Amino acid sequence: MINRFEVDETNKMIEQEKLDVRTITMGISLLDCIDSQLDKVNEKVYKKITSYAKDLVEVGHEIEVKYGIPIVNKRISVTPIALVGSAACKTAEDFVTLAKTLDQAAKEVKVNFIGGYSALVSKGMTQAEELLIRSIPQALACTDRVCSSVNVGSTKTGINMDAVKLMGEVIRETALATRERDSLGCAKLVVFCNAPDDNPFMAGAFHGVTEADAIINVGVSGPGVVKTALEEVRGQNFEVLCETIKKTAFKVTRVGQLVAQEASQKLGVPFGIVDLSLAPTPAVGDSVAEILEEIGLESVGAPGTTAALALLNDQVKKGGVMASSYVGGLSGAFIPVSEDQGMIDAVNRGALSIEKLEAMTCVCSVGLDMIAIPGDTTPDTLSGIIADEAAIGMINQKTTAVRLIPAIGKKAGDTVEFGGLLGYAPVMPVNPYSCAKFVNRGGRIPAPIHSFKN
Structure with missing residues (x-):
């Protein structure tokens, strides 16, 4: 069991060496939001996110106060939107409406970022996945908190070079679409090989289809502590x-586990993983x-x-x-x-x-x-x-x-x-x-x- 002594041991790390919990990320499955009507998909997505994550930020603040551990970001990851919108979205613009819904939901619950405007295309692309990918420049230009990722390869499947070629074009278009902000949209877009389903870090976080309906993942960071x-x-x-x-990584990870277990208990959501990065x-x-x-x-x-x-x-x-x-x-x-x-x-x-x-x-x-x-x-x-x-x-x-x-x-x-x-x-x-x-x-x-x- 983790005890208060282990947390007290990290006081110096927090106060002098910049140890922090970089993020508490709630993963939310949106598979039950799939519908053939776009309006209904948007309604279901907004309702589920704002219902499940309504207390996430408040709980994060409570844990910060209780243990004196800085929690820099509170975030959400969702099921890859290419899957969620597959039945309803017939154009790239249709997918952009879902990006706006994600952004509105993130602002409503006051999280820093929401990840999962994503497609997993390591072996091939469905029509819906290609439409989502082509919508990314517009989606990132018209939203503030949405993050996007595309997985183009894996050890098991190889590399989808059609998707690789397309992503080169999409990154360039995203840079142009956000040029007035030093091409900031590209900072919210990641191209993966072997993307993990449970990564709490943005911009590459999404909620994998093998995950539970909702999960709490915590990311801990402490380069200053190690140095x-x-x-x-x-x-x-x-x-x-x-x-x-x-030994240092052990202590830092124990802090992350404590925060994850506390957040899990307070939110009534299962604890997933600690990511020590x-x-x-x-x-x-x-x-x-x-x-x-x-x-x-x-x-x-x-x-x-x-x-x-x-x-x-x-x-x-x-x-x-x-x-x-x-x-x-x-x-x-x-x-x-x-x-x-x-x-x-x-x-x-x-x-x-x-x-x-x-x-x-x-x-x-x-x-x-x-x-x-x-x-x-x-x-x-x-x-x-x-x-x-x-x-x-x-x-x-x-x-x-x-x-x-x-x-x-x-x-x-x-x-x-x-x-x-x-x-x-x-x-x-x-x-x-x-x-x-x-x-x-x-x-x-x-x-x-x-x-x-x-």
Whole structure:
């Protein structure tokens, strides 16, 4: 059992080292909202979300006060809307009405974000799924709190290159549709391979069809806590280093489990998982890059960076699994550029490129995350970058993702500002050579041989 002593032990972490519960995310199934009439679908969706999540924000505040643990975001994830709207939506505009309904429901219950404007198309696309994907630019331009994700591949099915090509076009269109806000819409859009059903982190959260009617998932983060712990063992060997990370991850995960169980009890909704992901913020001292530099790198991007990140990710997972029987989601280390001051500094000093970030994604929790690129980047190049990341995920049997922001009107070396947890980002150059003939072949890259395990 978790006791109050374990929480008291984390007071220093909270007050001095920026430990926080990054999110309480309520997953809500909307499968029972499917209807052939669009008005009824919108009505059912709004009613179910506002009914189930009406107390979510208030309960989050109560837990914050009770334990003194900051809970940064309260969020909702829902069944992929491509499924929910499949019977009623005959045009892309029909799906946009559902996006507006999600946005209205999120505002009504006062959550920060709602995720699940999504389609799962790793092997092929239904007509409804294609319509939803084509509606994404408009949907993200006319809403404030809706987040979207598309899963284009998996280890079991291979990579749907038709969907990859389409997503390159959609990202470009989303950037254009939100150009007046530094293409902010792209910050709410993720392209996945091997997307998990229970991820509480935005923008990629959705409520998987294998989940219960409603669930509580909690995401915990504490890069500053890990960095401070490593400062105490500076210069010691890898055994000591790894043990320190594991023990710290254990303590952080226990905090997350306590919050998850408390929220579950108060809301009358089953506890799902704790996701321990070292997710940085723009705040100084809350950086994954600084952890890697504390491990021994002069700068993130130096030789040894991928090995250091692999070590960090693995020890975080090991510590988390020992702390809770229900660790899930992504769990590990995130390397978003715009949200991590240390990553931004490394880019600005010329130590970190997209190619090095891609290598790092082989061993981190997600992938190319919150990276601003020149606004004139072509859809084919965007699709090529997505395909590369999906291939890493497919071959390595892990989740990978792409969240790129083609900053319209900006070139390499410029800066884009997003604000809040999204921070700001230097615009990074991309390889100028074309992959158009590759991404335009059409069809599907088959699953790897090691996927056949039945």
